[in-house]
Amino acid sequence: MSPNTTTTVTKPYVLGIDIGGTNTVFGIVDARGTVIASSSIKTGKHDNFEDYINELHEKASALIKAHDAEGKIYGIGIGAPNGNYYTGRIETQVNLPWPCPIELTKIVTEKFGVPSAVTNDANAAAIGEMTYGVARGMKDFIMITLGTGVGSGVVVNGSMVYGADGMAGELGHVIVRRNGRQCGCTRCGCLETYCSATGVARTAREFLEARKDEPSLLRNMPMEDITSKDVYDAAIANDKIAKDVFEFTGRILGEALADFASFTSPEAFVIFGGLAKSGELIMRPLRDAFERNNMPMHKGKIKILLSELKESDAAVLGASALGWEAK
Amino acid sequence: MSPNTTTTVTKPYVLGIDIGGTNTVFGIVDARGTVIASSSIKTGKHDNFEDYINELHEKASALIKAHDAEGKIYGIGIGAPNGNYYTGRIETQVNLPWPCPIELTKIVTEKFGVPSAVTNDANAAAIGEMTYGVARGMKDFIMITLGTGVGSGVVVNGSMVYGADGMAGELGHVIVRRNGRQCGCTRCGCLETYCSATGVARTAREFLEARKDEPSLLRNMPMEDITSKDVYDAAIANDKIAKDVFEFTGRILGEALADFASFTSPEAFVIFGGLAKSGELIMRPLRDAFERNNMPMHKGKIKILLSELKESDAAVLGASALGWEAK
Numbered sequence: 186m187s188p189n190t191t192t193t194v195t196k197p198y199v200l201g202i203d204i205g206g207t208n209t210v211f212g213i214v215d216a217r218g219t220v221i222a223s224s225s226i227k228t229g230k231h232d233n234f235e236d237y238i239n240e241l242h243e244k245a246s247a248l249i250k251a252h253d254a255e256g257k258i259y260g261i262g263i264g265a266p267n268g269n270y271y272t273g274r275i276e277t278q279v280n281l282p283w284p285c286p287i288e289l290t291k292i293v294t295e296k297f298g299v300p301s302a303v304t305n306d307a308n309a310a311a312i313g314e315m316t317y318g319v320a321r322g323m324k325d326f327i328m329i330t331l332g333t334g335v336g337s338g339v340v341v342n343g344s345m346v347y348g349a350d351g352m353a354g355e356l357g358h359v360i361v362r363r364n365g366r367q368c369g370c371t372r373c374g375c376l377e378t379y380c381s382a383t384g385v386a387r388t389a390r391e392f393l394e395a396r397k398d399e400p401s402l403l404r405n406m407p408m409e410d411i412t413s414k415d416v417y418d419a420a421i422a423n424d425k426i427a428k429d430v431f432e433f434t435g436r437i438l439g440e441a442l443a444d445f446a447s448f449t450s451p452e453a454f455v456i457f458g459g460l461a462k463s464g465e466l467i468m469r470p471l472r473d474a475f476e477r478n479n480m481p482m483h484k485g486k487i488k489i490l491l492s493e494l495k496e497s498d499a500a501v502l503g504a505s506a507l508g509w510e511a512k
Numbered sequence: 513m514s515p516n517t518t519t520t521v522t523k524p525y526v527l528g529i530d531i532g533g534t535n536t537v538f539g540i541v542d543a544r545g546t547v548i549a550s551s552s553i554k555t556g557k558h559d560n561f562e563d564y565i566n567e568l569h570e571k572a573s574a575l576i577k578a579h580d581a582e583g584k585i586y587g588i589g590i591g592a593p594n595g596n597y598y599t600g601r602i603e604t605q606v607n608l609p610w611p612c613p614i615e616l617t618k619i620v621t622e623k624f625g626v627p628s629a630v631t632n633d634a635n636a637a638a639i640g641e642m643t644y645g646v647a648r649g650m651k652d653f654i655m656i657t658l659g660t661g662v663g664s665g666v667v668v669n670g671s672m673v674y675g676a677d678g679m680a681g682e683l684g685h686v687i688v689r690r691n692g693r694q695c696g697c698t699r700c701g702c703l704e705t706y707c708s709a710t711g712v713a714r715t716a717r718e719f720l721e722a723r724k725d726e727p728s729l730l731r732n733m734p735m736e737d738i739t740s741k742d743v744y745d746a747a748i749a750n751d752k753i754a755k756d757v758f759e760f761t762g763r764i765l766g767e768a769l770a771d772f773a774s775f776t777s778p779e780a781f782v783i784f785g786g787l788a789k790s791g792e793l794i795m796r797p798l799r800d801a802f803e804r805n806n807m808p809m810h811k812g813k814i815k816i817l818l819s820e821l822k823e824s825d826a827a828v829l830g831a832s833a834l835g836w837e838a839k
Contacts, residue, residue: 444687
């Protein structure tokens with residue numbers, strides 16, 4: 186997992202690539218987790234995957250050259266939606282414009298002449314957290330990423346859990362409300378329909394609908410335009426409905442984490458992503474519900490931590506950490 | 513994990529001890545999982561733990577001597593309620609007459625002069641299944657034991673998951689019905705309040721109560737005396753209410769397993785214990801609900817297997833397998 190001293194003398198860097206639906210961010214990272222340099226390209230610009238890889242290779246090579254890192258890249262780590270560590274592929278199409286599966290690591294390794302490894306974005310975040318973040322030194326923790334969806338990465342005994350098929354750790358799709366909200370995964374009531382950024386906006390619309398007579402700052406905009414950021418702004422301005430939305434979101438997440446604790450009895454949960462920046466608005470009800478719903482043996486023992494990775498660097502850092510184990 | 517050839521030449525056996533609330537069963541087991549000999553003592557007979565250990569030592573030593581196994585025991589593996597692999601202790605009192613924590617492995621190792629290791633009974637069952645049962649060769653699976661309660665053991669990448677504190681894998685206490693049935697763990701709606709033997713009896717009483725006008729063989733006995741065995745007998749005799757009880761139980765378990773699959777993406781679930789013997793009565797609704805509730809990427813891919821370990825030997829076998837890794 187962690188960089189080896191001998192190799193880092195001659196190849197002291199890794200390249201981290203985070204493939205998102207909108208942007209692909211990449212950066213050169215050293216063994217201490219310093220992002221030496223980073224840049225990005227538009228993921229969606231290329232309908233053709235080959236064109237995309239060509240641009241990525243060109244821009245990343247230029248970055249490497251500009252920072253005197255040619256021949257000094259030990260490995261390439263990639264975070265990608267539905268990235269499978271075992272097969273090296275992007276298995277199924279989620280937010281990406283190309284037909285799947287894509288033989289990602291095979292193509293990247295050929296192109297760059299450097300070993301590469303891929304995993305999904307939440308696992309990459311967990312590896313980043315374990316290598317450079319608040320989970321340094323922890324052997325058992327669970328990463329929860331709150332973004333457009335809810336992702337997770339489970340670390341057991343110091344190792345990432347990939348499961349039998351490389352696709353473990355989909356805690357955003359644990360059903361928290363039987364017959365609840367329709368999820369993009371075809372099922373109903375998944376955690377991510379409640380505790381993602383889109384889940385927060387959905388809750389706000391439900392509350393506004395159900396409490397028609399109650400005034401709210403959120404009524405100043407068309408219902409369908411409401412985002413989690415709008416709900417946050419309203420809550421900060423002391424809007425009752427907006428505050429209740431965060432209360433509800435935090436409670437559902439806290440209840441879910443208490444169940445997850447029964448699984449691997451982790452030392453901590455690490456929370457990352459846009460919603461985590463709502464701070465105590467979500468963290469207080471989350472912690473309350475977590476402790477209230479924990480088994481007696483877990484009460485007061487499991488930490489809920491916020492990621493300390495700089496968000497602008499986190500995706501690249503997480504992906505890059507995987508570069509040290511690329512073969 | 514598996515017996516080492518060199519050591520087995522001189523010390524070809526392990527001693528497996530299963531500490532249950534009523535009986536303590538122990539047996540001498542060889543590297544192929546053959547129970548050479550086994551015996552038992554009454555757990556509850558001794559109010560004093562020292563008396564209990566003295567009798568266990570005496571009887572087990574006699575068994576070892578009688579089978580020419582003196583000096584040939586490589587290690588002792590113990591399954592016990594709330595047994596903690598890391599600390600070697602029974603942490604908290606569940607169904608046992610002695611004050612806890614108990615320094616179990618320390619005392620057993622001193623007494624027998626042989627290294628020992630302990631874990632909880634469901635983890636021991638998982639290790640037994642991996643070493644001698646249907647999970648041989650599997651690196652990722654989840655053991656579910658359906659007894660008086662619901663236990664579980666999670667295996668990831670070929671290793672037992674113990675968690676940060678040695679107490680991982682309490683899936684019987686995942687909440688499957690928010691504000692549901694009162695559980696012995698202080699919380700409400702835990703899986704084990706529905707899918708254990710006692711849960712089945714509880715469901716039967718609820719159904720009889722709710723469907724007062726419907727005849728049932730289960731009305732031939734006092735409500736409070738109904739056991740899961742009675743429900744089974746009635747279901748086999750084609751009793752509608754009894755069959756619905758198994759339908760309900762299987763469905764809740766299937767839904768829960770689909771959620772558990774999102775966690776570690778296992779190759780299989782292995783089901784063990786009294787209720788598993790109800791066969792298709794519980795397995796058909798279980799499999800149906802599992803597939804219906806699985807994420808698309810898991811559908812049709814994860815096996816649900818019944819343990820093939822002989823039940824009379826299983827507890828001792830499971831515990832004994834841990835003896836090979838005692839240090």
